[in-house]
Amino acid sequence: MKTVFRIVVLAASVASAGCASIGVQPWQRDVLARQDMQLTTDPVEAAIDDHIYFSKEASSGGRGFGGGGCGCN
Amino acid sequence: MENDKRAITGALAAATCTLLGTASPQPVQAQEEPDWNFDTGLLYYGEGDNRVQDLSFDVLARRNLLDERSLTLGFTVDSLTGATPTGALPQALPQTFTSPSGRGGYTISAGQLPVDNTFHDTRLAGRVNWQQPLGRLTLINVGATASNEIDYLHLGLNAQLSHDFFKRNTTLSAGAAVARDTVNPIGGAPVPFTQMQAATGGGGGGEDGEGGGVGGPGESKDVTDFMAGITQVLTRNLLVQLNYSYTDSSGYLTDPYKVLSVIDPNTGDGIQLTPGVGLDGPTYLYLYEHRPDTRKQQSLYGQAKYFMDGTVLDLSYRYMTDDWQIHSQTVDLHLKWPLNSTDYLEPHLRFYRQSEAYFYRPSLNDGEPLPDYASADYRLGRFNAFTAGLKYGWTSANGSDMSVRLEWYRQTGKIPRNMLTGDQLLVNNFPDLNALILQFGYRFGR
Amino acid sequence: MRPTIRTVLSLTLVLLCPARAALSDLPTDLRAYEGKVVIVDFWASWCAPCRRSFPWLNAMHDRYADDGLVILAVNMDQDRGAADRFLAEYPARFTVVFGEGETLARDFDVMAMPSSYLIGRDGKLLRRHLGFMVKDQDEYEAAISDALGRKE
Numbered sequence: 001m002k003t004v005f006r007i008v009v010l011a012a013s014v015a016s017a018g019c020a021s022i023g024v025q026p027w028q029r030d031v032l033a034r035q036d037m038q039l040t041t042d043p044v045e046a047a048i049d050d051h052i053y054f055s056k057e058a059s060s061g062g063r064g065f066g067g068g069g070c071g072c073n
Numbered sequence: 074m075e076n077d078k079r080a081i082t083g084a085l086a087a088a089t090c091t092l093l094g095t096a097s098p099q100p101v102q103a104q105e106e107p108d109w110n111f112d113t114g115l116l117y118y119g120e121g122d123n124r125v126q127d128l129s130f131d132v133l134a135r136r137n138l139l140d141e142r143s144l145t146l147g148f149t150v151d152s153l154t155g156a157t158p159t160g161a162l163p164q165a166l167p168q169t170f171t172s173p174s175g176r177g178g179y180t181i182s183a184g185q186l187p188v189d190n191t192f193h194d195t196r197l198a199g200r201v202n203w204q205q206p207l208g209r210l211t212l213i214n215v216g217a218t219a220s221n222e223i224d225y226l227h228l229g230l231n232a233q234l235s236h237d238f239f240k241r242n243t244t245l246s247a248g249a250a251v252a253r254d255t256v257n258p259i260g261g262a263p264v265p266f267t268q269m270q271a272a273t274g275g276g277g278g279g280e281d282g283e284g285g286g287v288g289g290p291g292e293s294k295d296v297t298d299f300m301a302g303i304t305q306v307l308t309r310n311l312l313v314q315l316n317y318s319y320t321d322s323s324g325y326l327t328d329p330y331k332v333l334s335v336i337d338p339n340t341g342d343g344i345q346l347t348p349g350v351g352l353d354g355p356t357y358l359y360l361y362e363h364r365p366d367t368r369k370q371q372s373l374y375g376q377a378k379y380f381m382d383g384t385v386l387d388l389s390y391r392y393m394t395d396d397w398q399i400h401s402q403t404v405d406l407h408l409k410w411p412l413n414s415t416d417y418l419e420p421h422l423r424f425y426r427q428s429e430a431y432f433y434r435p436s437l438n439d440g441e442p443l444p445d446y447a448s449a450d451y452r453l454g455r456f457n458a459f460t461a462g463l464k465y466g467w468t469s470a471n472g473s474d475m476s477v478r479l480e481w482y483r484q485t486g487k488i489p490r491n492m493l494t495g496d497q498l499l500v501n502n503f504p505d506l507n508a509l510i511l512q513f514g515y516r517f518g519r
Numbered sequence: 520m521r522p523t524i525r526t527v528l529s530l531t532l533v534l535l536c537p538a539r540a541a542l543s544d545l546p547t548d549l550r551a552y553e554g555k556v557v558i559v560d561f562w563a564s565w566c567a568p569c570r571r572s573f574p575w576l577n578a579m580h581d582r583y584a585d586d587g588l589v590i591l592a593v594n595m596d597q598d599r600g601a602a603d604r605f606l607a608e609y610p611a612r613f614t615v616v617f618g619e620g621e622t623l624a625r626d627f628d629v630m631a632m633p634s635s636y637l638i639g640r641d642g643k644l645l646r647r648h649l650g651f652m653v654k655d656q657d658e659y660e661a662a663i664s665d666a667l668g669r670k671e
Binding site for chain 1 (some may be wrong): 090112114115118129131132133138141147206209235238239240241242243244247294298302303304305306307309310312314316318326370372373374376378380385387389391393397399401403409427430452453458463476480482484489506508510512514516
């Protein structure tokens with residue numbers, strides 16, 4: 001258990017060091033703030049499509065949550 | 074669509090797939106932030122060959138409150154008519170079936186795909202979500218869903234948590250949903266693999282809602298969903314997301330209205346029956362289907378949004394696998410192409426492929442022992458699907474957005490040859506689907 | 520156990536303690552405001568909370584400008600036209616700074632939009648405010664009047 005914990009902490013610190021350099025500055029999110037750059041641009045249309053395809057196929061969902069956007073506050 | 078009134082697996086539709094993940098985002102508009110955001114849609118869905126037609130109206134209303142908190146209310150009304158394949162095969166002679174209520178019957182012409190159009194249904198669905206920050210970098214969203222049809226009730230709860238890292242370039246999210254669906258099939262839930270009985274022709278009364286007859290009390294199923302995802306800003310113009318989800322369904326997963334034709338394994342033709350005196354049918358032997366009472370699904374979903382000088386590319390891929398041995402892949406592509414400062418065109422392409430469930434088969438062989446599970450429902454079969462569409466949208470002077478989209482959805486399937494015998498090999502009995510999707514959208518704030 | 524604790528602690532420090540701009544790095548411009556209490560606020564037209572903060576910033580300006588409060592709203596828009604359209608709809612009575620956004624944002628190590636830095640009469644950074652929340656308004660105003668109240 002101790003070894004696992006150490007590995008997880010180490011991996012997390014390595015990942016954080018690496019991940020910290022990917023992305024943009026908070027003031028560079030003008031494009032990401034656009035409505036059409038949100039992961040779900042049109043929730044009603046997305047729900048309608050999910051419903052249609054769920055009713056006609058054997059798979060469902062998968063679509064994700066938030067993130068992206070203007071990143072404000 | 075038809076799933077709502079038929080396949081129990083359809084329950085999830087109103088619930089988690091619209092809840093987990095498609096929660097209304099907080100949009101950033103160039104105009105003043107309104108107290109309310111309304112998102113509405115009017116849909117017409119129509120399948121060829123006199124199959125299902127659906128008309129639905131959706132409203133999503135979000136009340137924006139102070140400091141990033143919001144309350145979202147959603148409402149859908151959905152009216153379904155038309156016919157849906159029953160799982161039985163076309164035969165060389167006309168076929169007479171008993172309708173689900175057990176009170177009447179219908180006849181299908183020789184060589185035609187058997188479809189059941191004996192009832193239409195209206196579905197009502199609602200949802201409520203509350204979203205708020207927990208500390209500056211964490212967001213929580215909790216909600217409930219419910220939907221109701223003539224033979225179906227869905228109730229669900231969901232919650233999601235997301236946390237931002239690295240100046241909000243990375244977001245980790247996790248969510249869970251639980252749902253309890255109860256079905257009271259018209260005519261009662263049939264005992265699996267029992268024979269479709271003759272119509273009782275009992276007293277007046279309409280087709281809808283007149284239950285009774287064979288079968289016991291209602292059935293239920295429980296669905297639990299887990300989802301975990303990571304969203305990453307890669308550049309000023311590129312955003313990606315990766316999600317993993319796991320769904321566990323248990324309970325009554327069978328479709329109470331679907332049957333399998335029993336065939337002669339040598340000729341491939343159906344086993345004919347002679348209805349009793351004074352009765353119309355059934356004229357062939359049909360047994361009700363049976364699906365396992367558990368299903369575990371996993372899926373991996375990736376999405377990218379890329380901004381190229383005014384044009385927005387949205388590309389996603391989903392891989393799904395489950396313990397019914399169904400595998401599927403979906404590729405979805407949208408390209409938003411601005412025409413001028415207010416109008417845009419958005420072509421859409423979707424490719425889908427699925428492999429059949431292990432218990433999927435086009436028919437049952439007479440004289441052979443019954444398998445544990447069997448279903449001829451084409452939606453568990455092997456097929457490819459393709460959607461092509463075009464959306465036209467515009468922003469009006471007061472800041473509201475309107476759009477109209479027209480799409481064509483086509484399914485083409487093939488029943489594996491090793492499942493076919495005799496005359497069945499001469500014709501492809503997979504009920505190919507052609508559907509038209511027409512939807513109007515209107516979004517505004519107040 | 521000790522090496523693990525060290526690793527955890529250093530990881531925690533990395534995540535919790537971002538680099539801060541040393542006050543000696545503050546741009547020369549600010550020296551012109553010595554003796555005043557300065558709010559350096561970073562905003563952009565595409566940022567909803569920034570929009571919401573404007574009425575409050577105007578109120579702070581109206582209330583405390585005579586006492587020596589200077590508000591410098593540094594615009595971070597890539598497109599100057601967008602900022603102008605925004606200001607046409609939400610006029611600012613305080614000073615709006617254009618063209619120096621990128622440099623100033625890096626100097627101040629801006630971590631969120633909007634970000635607001637309260638600098639005392641002696642040029643010392645008193646507090647940093649990430650984001651704009653209505654629930655924090657009163658507390659922030661108290662910090663402003665407190666900073667104004669200090670004699671140099």
